[in-house]
Amino acid sequence: xxxxxxxxxxxxxxxxxxxxxxxxxxxxxxxxxxxxxxxxxxxxxxxxxxxxxxxxxxxxxxxxxxxxxxxxxxxxxxxxxxxxxxxxxxxxxxxxxxxxxxxxxxxxxxxxxxxxxxxxxxxxxxxxxxxxxxxxxxxxxxxxxxxxxxxxxxxxxxxxxxxxxxxxxxxxxxxxxxxxxxxxxxxxxxxxxxxxxxxxxxxxxxxxxxxxxxxxxxxxxxxxxxxxxxxxxxxxxxxxxxxxxxxxxxxxxxxxxxxxxxxxxxxxxxxxxxxxxxxxxxxxxxxxxxxxxxxxxxxxxxxxxxxxxxxxxxxxxxxxxxxxxxxxxxxxxxxxxxxxxxxxxxxxxxxxxxxxxxxxxxxxxxxxxxxxxxxxxxxxxxxxxxxxxxxxxxxxxxxxxxxxxxxxxxxxxxxxxxxxxxxxxxxxxxxxxxxxxxxxxxxxxxxxxxxxxxxxxxxxxxxxxxxxxxxxxxxxxxxxx
Amino acid sequence: xxxxxxxxxxxxxxxxxxxxxxxxxxxxxxxxxxxxxxxxxxxxxxxxxxxxxxxxxxxxxxxxxxxxxxxxxxxxxxxxxxxxxxxxxxxxxxxxxxxxxxxxxxxxxxxxxxxxxxxxxxxxxxxxxxxxxxxxxxxxxxxxxxxxxxxxxxxxxxxxxxxxxxxxxxxxxxxxxxxxxxxxxxxxxxxxxxxxxxxxxxxxxxxxxxxxxxxxxxxxxxxxxxxxxxxxxxxxxxxxxxxxxxxxxxxxxxxxxxxxxxxxxxxxxxxxxxxxxxxxxxxxxxxxxxxxxxxxxxxxxxxxxxxxxxxxxxxxxxxxxxxxxxxxxxxxxxxxxxxxxxxxxxxxxxxxxxxxxxxxxxxxxxxxxxxxxxxxxxxxxxxxxxxxxxxxxxxxxxxxxxxxxxxxxxxxxxxxxxxxxxxxxxxxxxxxxxxxxxxxxxxxxxxxxxxxxxxxxxxxxxxxxxxxxxxxxxxxxxxxx
Numbered sequence: 001x002x003x004x005x006x007x008x009x010x011x012x013x014x015x016x017x018x019x020x021x022x023x024x025x026x027x028x029x030x031x032x033x034x035x036x037x038x039x040x041x042x043x044x045x046x047x048x049x050x051x052x053x054x055x056x057x058x059x060x061x062x063x064x065x066x067x068x069x070x071x072x073x074x075x076x077x078x079x080x081x082x083x084x085x086x087x088x089x090x091x092x093x094x095x096x097x098x099x100x101x102x103x104x105x106x107x108x109x110x111x112x113x114x115x116x117x118x119x120x121x122x123x124x125x126x127x128x129x130x131x132x133x134x135x136x137x138x139x140x141x142x143x144x145x146x147x148x149x150x151x152x153x154x155x156x157x158x159x160x161x162x163x164x165x166x167x168x169x170x171x172x173x174x175x176x177x178x179x180x181x182x183x184x185x186x187x188x189x190x191x192x193x194x195x196x197x198x199x200x201x202x203x204x205x206x207x208x209x210x211x212x213x214x215x216x217x218x219x220x221x222x223x224x225x226x227x228x229x230x231x232x233x234x235x236x237x238x239x240x241x242x243x244x245x246x247x248x249x250x251x252x253x254x255x256x257x258x259x260x261x262x263x264x265x266x267x268x269x270x271x272x273x274x275x276x277x278x279x280x281x282x283x284x285x286x287x288x289x290x291x292x293x294x295x296x297x298x299x300x301x302x303x304x305x306x307x308x309x310x311x312x313x314x315x316x317x318x319x320x321x322x323x324x325x326x327x328x329x330x331x332x333x334x335x336x337x338x339x340x341x342x343x344x345x346x347x348x349x350x351x352x353x354x355x356x357x358x359x360x361x362x363x364x365x366x367x368x369x370x371x372x373x374x375x376x377x378x379x380x381x382x383x384x385x386x387x388x389x390x391x392x393x394x395x396x397x398x399x400x401x402x403x404x405x406x407x408x409x410x411x412x413x414x415x416x417x418x419x420x421x422x423x424x425x426x427x428x429x430x431x432x433x434x435x436x437x438x439x440x441x442x443x444x445x446x447x448x449x450x451x452x453x454x455x456x457x458x459x460x461x462x463x464x465x466x467x468x469x470x471x472x473x474x475x476x477x478x479x480x481x
Numbered sequence: 482x483x484x485x486x487x488x489x490x491x492x493x494x495x496x497x498x499x500x501x502x503x504x505x506x507x508x509x510x511x512x513x514x515x516x517x518x519x520x521x522x523x524x525x526x527x528x529x530x531x532x533x534x535x536x537x538x539x540x541x542x543x544x545x546x547x548x549x550x551x552x553x554x555x556x557x558x559x560x561x562x563x564x565x566x567x568x569x570x571x572x573x574x575x576x577x578x579x580x581x582x583x584x585x586x587x588x589x590x591x592x593x594x595x596x597x598x599x600x601x602x603x604x605x606x607x608x609x610x611x612x613x614x615x616x617x618x619x620x621x622x623x624x625x626x627x628x629x630x631x632x633x634x635x636x637x638x639x640x641x642x643x644x645x646x647x648x649x650x651x652x653x654x655x656x657x658x659x660x661x662x663x664x665x666x667x668x669x670x671x672x673x674x675x676x677x678x679x680x681x682x683x684x685x686x687x688x689x690x691x692x693x694x695x696x697x698x699x700x701x702x703x704x705x706x707x708x709x710x711x712x713x714x715x716x717x718x719x720x721x722x723x724x725x726x727x728x729x730x731x732x733x734x735x736x737x738x739x740x741x742x743x744x745x746x747x748x749x750x751x752x753x754x755x756x757x758x759x760x761x762x763x764x765x766x767x768x769x770x771x772x773x774x775x776x777x778x779x780x781x782x783x784x785x786x787x788x789x790x791x792x793x794x795x796x797x798x799x800x801x802x803x804x805x806x807x808x809x810x811x812x813x814x815x816x817x818x819x820x821x822x823x824x825x826x827x828x829x830x831x832x833x834x835x836x837x838x839x840x841x842x843x844x845x846x847x848x849x850x851x852x853x854x855x856x857x858x859x860x861x862x863x864x865x866x867x868x869x870x871x872x873x874x875x876x877x878x879x880x881x882x883x884x885x886x887x888x889x890x891x892x893x894x895x896x897x898x899x900x901x902x903x904x905x906x907x908x909x910x911x912x913x914x915x916x917x918x919x920x921x922x923x924x925x926x927x928x929x930x931x932x933x934x935x936x937x938x939x940x941x942x943x944x945x946x947x948x949x950x951x952x953x954x955x956x957x958x959x960x961x962x
Contacts, residue, residue, distance in 0.1 A: 125851035168691035206847040209916035210649035217698030238748040267719040366687040370606035435690035453682040468949035
């Protein structure tokens with residue numbers, strides 16, 4: 001009876017405007033409860049506010065209601081209901097995004113998918129596994145322990161894997177293992193009207209296919225604007241037999257970047273190659289108490305067999321020396337390696353500690369590697385001229401770097417300087433043949449830059465696709481486009 | 482004057498049906514000549530027939546007219562003209578496709594892009610280069626000689642790189658270097674109405690980006706149905722310092738495949754791992770005069786530094802031995818290696834030589850590796866039961882294999898058996914969680930299987946995208962969908 005009422009709801013409703021933030025139709029929340037069960041629906045202010053923001057500085061925009069679906073069938077029913085009533089829908093994973101992707105700027109229903117957390121279809125022979133959106137990357141790697149396989153994409157945060165797919169995330173290992181895109185084999189998507197799509201067909205996971213347009217790659221990086229990612233089939237990788245990490249200091253940014261280019265050209269299969277500018281190296285060293293030299297720094301990780309690792313280390317040392325780099329000894333034990341990486345993973349907090357009580361915002365440009373030294377040097381000059389604190393870290397093997405801007409968000413003048421700086425940085429990256437976002441996504445903050453990046457035809461093409469798949473603009477409205 | 486006439490042409494024309502093969506509007510060919518120059522337009526029967534088929538068995542379907550644009554601006558003008566007159570457009574590269582992708586089943590204009598053959602923006606630091614559609618993979622690698630870089634995707638034929646992007650091609654090196662998709666950084670596309678789109682934005686080539694939907698991946702594998710690929714920016718790779726090739730015979734198909742899985746699990750970075758069944762090994766051995774043992778065979782290539790190569794060879798030998806494989810010595814010299822690979826590259830002709838005077842057709846399924854032994858064994862039984870000749874080759878590291886069916890296309894009964902066999906094979910792959918096409922594309926022959934593979938929602942989604950980007954169904958109509 002309740003279900004029938006839900007299905008009938010909205011049948012007679014006209015189209016609601018999506019440009020303002022309208023209130024929900026009467027009985028709507030009741031209808032959600034009828035589908036998901038009363039305990040899985042909340043309109044409490046605290047809950048809504050908790051779901052109205054991610055880790056970025058974009059102001060909280062709470063949804064009208066939060067629902068925790070328990071199964072894909074519920075996601076379909078709930079989406080169909082929202083679709084009929086023209087209520088906006090916002091997918092929510094762990095809320096660890098950095099561009100306001102979950103902020104419900106037009107209100108509506110937040111779908112918190114964290115309670116769908118099954119890990120299924122692990123195939124050791126096929127190097128593949130299927131996860132629901134509640135599964136985080138750490139949970140998956142814990143599940144894989146003892147299998148000899150792992151999932152290497154590591155954006156730092158313990159994000160939901162489906163959220164990482166939605167954002168097109170990458171992180172420190174991308175230089176060797178790729179971003180999310182090549183590591184997703186199939187996605188189960190609930191479309192805005194509740195229909196169920198498998199981007200590579202139901203139950204399929206071949207390592208490659210040439211069968212029609214690549215829907216998997218279309219939904220990876222779609223930032224919740226085309227549908228709900230309710231399951232991802234992922235490509236796993238063999239765990240390396242041996243791992244070694246080192247830290248090296250360089251006389252200049254240019255030298256550190258030149259070293260990186262030579263490493264790539266020599267085809268050393270480096271697993272991570274992370275850059276810290278001298279401000280960040282100083283901050284990280286002080287924050288972790290290890291006392292890094294105040295210099296342009298590379299943090300490097302190598303994976304291989306024991307035998308090949310020795311050769312890689314020798315090659316690396318040679319290239320570092322040629323570029324004036326001086327390094328620590330190689331850390332090969334787990335604890336020692338984790339200590340070095342925790343220094344890098346705490347970069348955000350080390351940066352925040354430079355100005356206690358202030359807020360952080362991370363930029364995310366990515367440029368061709370040949371342009372990296374110039375862009376980094378100009379950006380450092382800009383930071384100085386702008387009077388801003390913004391230590392740099394970067395996935396330098398991909399040409400992707402972040403300035404962690406630490407500023408007083410209560411000071412409108414400083415906030416304005418931060419905004420102007422990020423716009424200039426975005427345009428500098430575009431002028432160098434790069435992108436305004438390498439891995440954080442467009443979200444709320446980079447829509448204007450996206451237009452400059454793609455040009456009118458590019459943006460029109462994105463809009464055509466969005467209109468074709470979500471004609472009522474109900475999926476995460478106000479994001480990307 | 483002529484140009485103005487061209488621009489005016491079609492302004493008053495209504496929509497033409499795309500389901501039959503209508504004749505061209507009056508003055509249309511003259512209008513094409515006005516844009517491209519008279520010598521670059523042909524309606525000669527021999528020319529049209531030459532452009533009406535690829536290397537597959539699909540019957541020749543000649544276009545009404547062939548045009549050779551000399552520059553992207555001409556492609557835009559010609560497309561705008563066709564768009565206004567509602568005339569179908571078919572992109573043509575080298576005509577080396579295997580699924581009838583260039584056959585002009587609804588007539589119209591064939592755009593032969595082979596005369597646009599510039600190689601520009603080679604950047605050794607960024608490992609990237611930009612090519613026009615007339616550039617083939619061999620021409621590019623010749624151009625790269627002496628730079629220390631190469632483009633590894635190798636489908637066998639000396640195909641146009643833009644054509645390879647359009648098909649989503651891969652081939653023998655994909656297990657190590659990926660298919661076309663991860664190796665295309667940007668595409669310059671002429672849309673069906675003549676507008677110019679850069680899929681990653683004009684002039685951009687960062688190694689990764691998270692800026693909006695991935696248009697590059699959407700156009701890779703679109704088989705000419707969404708627009709013309711008039712330029713591709715490609716990712717290059719460092720040439721390996723050393724290369725070694727070997728051939729190993731196994732007691733069974735299952736043993737050869739088990740060996741492959743173990744190689745992947747051991748994280749040996751194998752560059753090529755090609756499977757030949759005993760029929761194909763026999764045919765290749767006889768065709769090349771090398772006398773391969775009549776057994777399930779793997780042809781393996783390793784890339785690395787001299788030092789790491791020795792380790793890889795040792796690992797490979799160990800794994801081969803464990804699976805009952807017995808191999809030749811490693812070939813490391815260029816000539817010796819090329820001799821072994823020419824045996825593999827001549828597989829098509831070696832197969833045809835089994836029945837002189839007959840035609841060939843290559844199937845293209847791809848399945849999860851765990852299912853490969855079963856699918857291969859069942860397929861061999863099916864071949865036998867069907868009384869068909871169909872030796873097998875496969876990019877076994879990806880789970881992708883081909884039966885080269887050699888049959889008398891003049892015998893309707895045998896052609897029917899071939900058709901029935903390919904349908905059964907496609908369905909067998911789908912039932913095993915695979916795809917009907919790993920690298921040849923859907924083209925004309927696999928549209929029904931694509932529907933089974935993707936399901937109704939998948940196909941509807943492809944159709945929505947096609948309708949959004951090519952609302953009049955003018956780009957390569959009758960293909961894929």
